[in-house]
Amino acid sequence: MVGIYDNEMKLEFVSKSSNEAFARITVAAFASQLDPTIEELADIKTAVSEAVTNSIIHGYENSEGIVKVECKLKDNCVEIQISDSGKGIEGIELAKKPLYTTKANLERSGMGFTIMESFMDELKVESIPDMGTKVTMRKYIMNDREEKNEVEDVEKVGK
Ligand SMILES: Nc1ncnc2c1ncn2[C@@H]1O[C@H](COP(=O)(O)OP(=O)(O)OP(=O)(O)O)[C@@H](O)[C@H]1O
Numbered sequence: 001m002v003g004i005y006d007n008e009m010k011l012e013f014v015s016k017s018s019n020e021a022f023a024r025i026t027v028a029a030f031a032s033q034l035d036p037t038i039e040e041l042a043d044i045k046t047a048v049s050e051a052v053t054n055s056i057i058h059g060y061e062n063s064e065g066i067v068k069v070e071c072k073l074k075d076n077c078v079e080i081q082i083s084d085s086g087k088g089i090e091g092i093e094l095a096k097k098p099l100y101t102t103k104a105n106l107e108r109s110g111m112g113f114t115i116m117e118s119f120m121d122e123l124k125v126e127s128i129p130d131m132g133t134k135v136t137m138r139k140y141i142m143n144d145r146e147e148k149n150e151v152e153d154v155e156k157v158g159k
């Protein structure tokens with residue numbers, strides 16, 4: 001895994017809903033290296049949670065499979081790839097539309113992709129029916145929290 005990135009990690013786990021929290025917390029812990037704000041970290045956790053839940057409930061439905069999560073850091077960017085080898089998506093553009101769901105009976109609202117798109121800076125969805133789905137998301141950590149600026153200002157004044 002040595003390459004152009006500053007740091008990388010991979011996770012693989014069985015498609016049980018109990019692993020959704022595991023994935024979200026682990027990615028957040030890894031991304032913390034970029035010193036994100038609480039809000040940035042919350043956005044990442046929400047997006048990971050949506051993608052992993054999709055792999056579990058839509059990708060594998062009632063069967064068990066493996067969900068893979070890869071996370072890469074480069075400068076101030078965190079890239080997260082979440083993939084499954086499940087049933088895949090027939091029409092990706094339609095699936096990404098707000099309120100579109102194939103599981104309305106399970107009280108799904110069809111907002112997962114919309115949430116990923118709005119909470120992250122980039123979203124790419126690749127899928128082949130009966131082969132699986134891969135979601136790639138990027139977020140640029142701006143790290144411009146107020147208290148940090150204040151500390152820096154104090155340091156500048158002190159110099
Ligand atoms: N990993 C996946 N494998 C197969 N189909 C998927 C996958 N991810 C999404 N889909 C399809 O895309 C649709 C839209 O996904 P989205 O996450 O936006 O909404 P939802 O999961 O149906 O509802 P919500 O996320 O609000 O609970 C799903 O209903 C499903 O048909």
Ligand SMILES: [Mg+2]
Pocket residue numbers: 050053054111112113
């Ligand atoms: Mg969803």
